[in-house]
Amino acid sequence: MKITINSSISPVIASFLIALFLGGGTVLAANEKSLLTEIKEFNKPFDSLSVKQVQPVTRKTVKAREKYQGGSFQVLARKQAIERYKCSSCHKDKPVLVNQAMELTHSDIAINHGRKGNELTCIDCHHPDDRDYLEDKKGRKIDFDHSYQLCGQCHFRQKRDWLGGAHGKRVSNWAGDRVIYNCASCHNPHSPRFKKRFPATYSVPLD
Amino acid sequence: MISQKKDNPPTIIEDVLEKPSSRRSFLKGASIAAAAGSAVLATGCMPGGNTAASGELTLRWQEFFKKNYRIMSQEEKDETVERLERLAKIQDNIDVQIGSDPPIENVLYGYAFNITRCEGFMECVTACVKENNLDRKTNTQYIRIFEMEPGQLDPSTGDGQYFHKVPVEDKFYMGAQCFHCENAPCIKACPTKATWREPDGIVVVDYNWCIGCRYCMAACPYYGRRFNWGKGEVPKEEITTKQHYLGNRKRPMGKMEKCTFCIQRTRRGKLPACVEACPTGSRVFGNLLDPDSEIRYVLKHKKVFRMKENIGTQPKFWYFID
Numbered sequence: 001m002k003i004t005i006n007s008s009i010s011p012v013i014a015s016f017l018i019a020l021f022l023g024g025g026t027v028l029a030a031n032e033k034s035l036l037t038e039i040k041e042f043n044k045p046f047d048s049l050s051v052k053q054v055q056p057v058t059r060k061t062v063k064a065r066e067k068y069q070g071g072s073f074q075v076l077a078r079k080q081a082i083e084r085y086k087c088s089s090c091h092k093d094k095p096v097l098v099n100q101a102m103e104l105t106h107s108d109i110a111i112n113h114g115r116k117g118n119e120l121t122c123i124d125c126h127h128p129d130d131r132d133y134l135e136d137k138k139g140r141k142i143d144f145d146h147s148y149q150l151c152g153q154c155h156f157r158q159k160r161d162w163l164g165g166a167h168g169k170r171v172s173n174w175a176g177d178r179v180i181y182n183c184a185s186c187h188n189p190h191s192p193r194f195k196k197r198f199p200a201t202y203s204v205p206l207d
Numbered sequence: 208m209i210s211q212k213k214d215n216p217p218t219i220i221e222d223v224l225e226k227p228s229s230r231r232s233f234l235k236g237a238s239i240a241a242a243a244g245s246a247v248l249a250t251g252c253m254p255g256g257n258t259a260a261s262g263e264l265t266l267r268w269q270e271f272f273k274k275n276y277r278i279m280s281q282e283e284k285d286e287t288v289e290r291l292e293r294l295a296k297i298q299d300n301i302d303v304q305i306g307s308d309p310p311i312e313n314v315l316y317g318y319a320f321n322i323t324r325c326e327g328f329m330e331c332v333t334a335c336v337k338e339n340n341l342d343r344k345t346n347t348q349y350i351r352i353f354e355m356e357p358g359q360l361d362p363s364t365g366d367g368q369y370f371h372k373v374p375v376e377d378k379f380y381m382g383a384q385c386f387h388c389e390n391a392p393c394i395k396a397c398p399t400k401a402t403w404r405e406p407d408g409i410v411v412v413d414y415n416w417c418i419g420c421r422y423c424m425a426a427c428p429y430y431g432r433r434f435n436w437g438k439g440e441v442p443k444e445e446i447t448t449k450q451h452y453l454g455n456r457k458r459p460m461g462k463m464e465k466c467t468f469c470i471q472r473t474r475r476g477k478l479p480a481c482v483e484a485c486p487t488g489s490r491v492f493g494n495l496l497d498p499d500s501e502i503r504y505v506l507k508h509k510k511v512f513r514m515k516e517n518i519g520t521q522p523k524f525w526y527f528i529d
Contacts, residue, residue: 035389035521036506039315039495046313046497053308054476069499161529165501166321166509169488174500175476186488194487196372199329201336203351203367206383206430 051175059171061179062145068163073178076171076185078144085144087131112191125150125189144184151183263297266290276413276452277403281307288452295457303448305456308474310407316468316523317408317495317502319511320382323529324489327352327373327380334484338447338469339455344440347433349466350384350481362514382490384481385410385431385466386514386522396426402463408495408523409468411453419461428515429522432465468492495523 061074079085084105090096098104114120127135134142134150142150152159161167168186171179183189273279273287284307295303332350341347353365355378362383374380387410394402394410401416402423424432438460450456451471458464469479473492477483482490493502505511509527 035523039317039503039506042496043498045499046494048476048494048497051311051314051476069504071499157529161508164504164508165491165493166319166505166527166529167324167488169482169485169491170478170501172478172483173476174473174478174493181488186486194326196374197328198371199327199352199369199373200333201329201348202370203329203332203348203353204346205367206351206363 048175049177054173054176056176057171057173057179059179065146065149066163068165068178071178073180075145075148075180075182078147078182078184081184082144085132091131109190112193113189145182147189148183151189263294266294266297270294270415273415275400275416277400284452291452291456299443299457301443301446301448303446303450303456305450305452306471306474307452308471310405310409311474313494313496315408315495316387316473317493317506317525318387318468318523319491319502319505319509319525319527321489321491321529322379322381322526324487325352325380325382326487327354327369327378328486330484330486331382331481331490334480335466337445338472338480339467340439340441340447340450340457342435342437342439343442345436347435347464349433350382352380352382355379355381360512381526383429383431383514384524385427386429386520386524387466387468389521389523390519392426392428392520393423393432396422398422405453407474409453409470409473410465411467411470412463412465413453414456414458414462414464417462419463421463423463428518428520432463435460435462435464 057074060077060080062077064073064075084090090101090105111119111121123135125134127133127141130141132144134144134147136142136150136153148159148162158167162180162183165180168181168183171181173179187194270287270290274283276284279287288305288307291305292303295301329352332348332352335341335350336343336348339349341349351362351367353362353367354369354373354375355362355365357377357379359365360381362381365381369375387404387408389404389408391404391410394404398420399416399418401414401418402410402412404410419434421434424434435458439458447455449471451467451474454467454470469477469481473479478492482492491501491505493500495502495506497503505527506525509529511525511527513522513525
């Protein structure tokens with residue numbers, strides 16, 4: 001009787017032992033959930049407004065005209081940062097006839113945007129008639145606060161990432177209302193690449 | 208080097224250790240004796256009623272016998288925080304606010320670093336030093352940035368001591384700090400349970416329970432931990448006064464410390480100091496359990512990798528490329 005039981009169990013034990021020897025590590029690894037799989041299982045939206053003690057952003061913001069993962073968000077306003085806004089205080093329906101007006105008011109602008117030798121000109125972005133606005137390639141007026149609509153024409157990859165959160169960043173808080181930096185908050189639109197500069201400090205080697 | 212040292216144990220200490228006296232009974236006896244002694248000190252040596260000094264002694268005494276932060280009740284946490292605030296006022300004459308904010312529910316912090324965008328300005332490093340009151344004398348830094356050759360992905364091959372204008376063509380920049388592993392080797396190595404993983408994923412240190420053995424430093428495969436060699440010299444006007452018990456409060460000398468994802472900020476909904484300081488937006492921080500967060504977007508849509516993924520530490524810090 002005993003022998004028969006043993007003979008019926010032994011192939012099971014043997015196969016188990018073989019499995020343990022050959023693929024023990026991989027079997028265990030398969031049972032163990034990876035962090036990413038665990039994270040992906042969380043699909044319930046988190047109410048980030050439920051986080052207490054969040055200080056709201058004090059800087060001036062506007063509601064974006066795009067959606068972010070189904071919800072709306074705020075971007076930093078731009079107009080108050082433009083020194084001589086409103087532009088229409090000089091640029092009215094008549095041409096500006098002051099002597100050397102261009103040099104006196106806009107000589108600080110150096111255009112370094114676009115391929116070398118084929119840089120953008122003013123009216124590639126600025127509205128040719130209504131200087132209080134920008135103009136995209138389809139001829140639509142674009143507000144200075146919503147310049148991402150203009151920049152995204154060429155830099156559509158960056159815009160996609162910016163909407164999702166992989167380009168640019170949020171202002172001060174990870175929780176609470178989503179407020180993110182506008183394109184022109186970080187980039188100078190006339191010379192968008194960051195200037196080379198010295199690092200703030202140095203790092204010691206790893207060990 | 209260490210093994211070359213001769214084993215020459217002093218016999219007196221051995222005797223004391225081998226005697227059948229428990230640590231608890233010893234401490235009990237010692238504490239009674241010392242309490243009597245300190246009372247004599249406080250009353251006898253300072254007859255002018257120097258309340259500040261005697262107060263300091265009492266506070267330090269109570270601080271010495273407090274529990275591990277993890278087994279403290281909320282009242283005990285409040286008490287120790289108040290004591291620490293008063294000690295800071297007495298010893299350094301600064302008003303600090305030390306928090307003991309608990310973790311937020313349904314939050315697991317995660318971090319992503321864009322190696323395409325980082326241009327090596329190192330402003331994150333200086334912001335971190337300032338926010339976390341790091342020792343200026345020994346130049347302690349939680350974050351390191353390395354200038355990397357193309358094709359290399361191991362920060363130990365990079366150069367952190369570059370001194371030229373950045374970014375340089377054909378180089379890229381890579382940051383390293385504590386990665387807050389889910390399966391952290393440093394926690395397992397700690398002999399006093401002074402370091403642990405909080406429910407929101409932050410690996411923290413109880414500075415009062417750390418004995419400074421540096422086992423965790425040896426166990427960490429990412430060189431994420433720092434030892435406090437000095438007393439922590441920070442110019443008074445540069446001290447960040449909003450602090451957390453597990454974060455940037457004043458560390459005693461000879462303790463381990465590390466990045467805490469700026470626990471004093473993140474538990475109040477703010478971004479860590481490095482993220483806020485980054486001029487290029489290479490740093491992404493957020494809640495991994497929120498499907499609408501930025502960090503989840505990065506994990507879903509970008510090419511991500513983690514350092515030394517094969518050793519199974521499950522760090523919550525991803526590198527990604529655009």
